Amino acid sequence: MTRRTRSEDQDTVRTFEAFPPAKGSRAPFAESWWGREWLRALEESSLDSGRLQRGRTYARGGAVDRVTINRGTAAAPVHGSRRTPYRSTVRVEQLTDRQWDRLLDMIAERAANIAALLDGEMPAGLADDAAAAGVPMLPGPRDLDPECSCPDWGYPCKHAAALCYQVARLLDRDPFVLLLLRGRGERELMDELGRRNTARAAAEAAADAVSAGPAIPQARAADPAGLAFASRTELPPLPPPPPLPDRPGRGPTLVDSALPEPGVDPAALELLAADAATRARHLLAAALGDRHADNIPPVPLTEWQDAVRFAAAHPTPEVLARICSNCGRTPGELAAATHAWRHGGAASLDVLENDWTPPVARLERDREALRADWPDGKPPRLRAWRNRWTVEGRAAQLRLGRDGLWYPYTKDGTTWRPAGPPDADPAIVLSALLDP
Numbered sequence: 001m002t003r004r005t006r007s008e009d010q011d012t013v014r015t016f017e018a019f020p021p022a023k024g025s026r027a028p029f030a031e032s033w034w035g036r037e038w039l040r041a042l043e044e045s046s047l048d049s050g051r052l053q054r055g056r057t058y059a060r061g062g063a064v065d066r067v068t069i070n071r072g073t074a075a076a077p078v079h080g081s082r083r084t085p086y087r088s089t090v091r092v093e094q095l096t097d098r099q100w101d102r103l104l105d106m107i108a109e110r111a112a113n114i115a116a117l118l119d120g121e122m123p124a125g126l127a128d129d130a131a132a133a134g135v136p137m138l139p140g141p142r143d144l145d146p147e148c149s150c151p152d153w154g155y156p157c158k159h160a161a162a163l164c165y166q167v168a169r170l171l172d173r174d175p176f177v178l179l180l181l182r183g184r185g186e187r188e189l190m191d192e193l194g195r196r197n198t199a200r201a202a203a204e205a206a207a208d209a210v211s212a213g214p215a216i217p218q219a220r221a222a223d224p225a226g227l228a229f230a231s232r233t234e235l236p237p238l239p240p241p242p243p244l245p246d247r248p249g250r251g252p253t254l255v256d257s258a259l260p261e262p263g264v265d266p267a268a269l270e271l272l273a274a275d276a277a278t279r280a281r282h283l284l285a286a287a288l289g290d291r292h293a294d295n296i297p298p299v300p301l302t303e304w305q306d307a308v309r310f311a312a313a314h315p316t317p318e319v320l321a322r323i324c325s326n327c328g329r330t331p332g333e334l335a336a337a338t339h340a341w342r343h344g345g346a347a348s349l350d351v352l353e354n355d356w357t358p359p360v361a362r363l364e365r366d367r368e369a370l371r372a373d374w375p376d377g378k379p380p381r382l383r384a385w386r387n388r389w390t391v392e393g394r395a396a397q398l399r400l401g402r403d404g405l406w407y408p409y410t411k412d413g414t415t416w417r418p419a420g421p422p423d424a425d426p427a428i429v430l431s432a433l434l435d436p
Helices: 006-012 033-045 049-060 097-109 111-118 124-132 158-173 176-181 186-212 224-231 266-288 303-313 317-327 331-353 360-373 426-434
Strands: 014-016 067-070 073-078 086-092 144-148 382-385 388-391 396-400 406-412 415-418
Touching: 033 049, 033 144, 033 158, 049 158, 049 360, 067 158, 067 176, 073 158, 086 158, 097 111, 097 124, 097 186, 144 158, 158 176, 176 186, 303 317, 303 331, 317 331, 331 406, 331 415, 360 396, 360 426, 388 426, 396 426, 406 426
Parallel strands: none
Antiparallel strands: 014 067, 067 073, 073 086, 086 144, 382 388, 388 396, 396 406, 406 415
């Protein structure tokens, strides 16, 4: 039997101090996508949404003591109705050695994966690739196994649910917590990744030496591109990216210049050039950002969506009048559309113009969360229709978008109009809407 060292024990047993009470807070338990996936697994596997609601209340009230994360287990004392706290745990199935081998290969393939983990990020592409290869980094429904010393046989009970909500906060701060729950500590992982990188570099160097073959003729050595391809060595490094300009560039001045093509509107052409410069700067800023690798390619806009985007970026009377004329929309319709666009782009515009039927489980879960997060536990009465919740007696409404966010609306006469930015927590949106 292998004797474990003290440093190995410290790497695979981590204890986190209790979170301070946050009664009345409506902040989400998880902001990272992997933290939200943990909560989704919890909430979709629960047999009682009421116990989840009480678990959130316990967690925000500071009932969960110090949390200890071990291989495959999270545990903490959770204070309940009696003087002595209960002992709550949640177990997660550990990955097999074969699964870890595949996962480590995937992480080592890209230096960006290691850099992201060290920066406290979980690469979404890595999790997707791992799942496709049969390595479940993230737990799914029924993958969490909660236990508690209390007499409640709920699945999970409110004490174990409170622990799970606090674990989501830990995952937000450190993705290595998730990897430890799956069976490996941070130091062990980084040591193994270092060994794999060294072995990979040595193998590539040996392959290059074999494939290089005889010396390259002098005539081709003068050609850098020919030299690189002939020797099959690494290509020369790319030049550094351009710096981000302080503001978009100014397009050409065309109003007073002679245009070769008749029928071209110089002012409109200048505006299109300015818009292209603005969008180019936005794309460059995204490419130079820290999370450029996580950027999702933009979905092509419809003609109407692009018109609304253009109007939101250039809200001059001439632009608005031309768009209304060309698109057959009234000024009021365009004003509401541009207002919606500024709060969430195409997703927000879809919420303004279309209704849809969300899954019943999602609506029930958000309604329970709203009741649990409201200060007195009694939120305003709501009339529900499809993806819309209207506050009884108030010109206020919440609309759930297909992006999973709740959008606030107010009624102006007979027309509902966007009233602010969206949020995943309906309590945050509703409280801001009723108490601006």
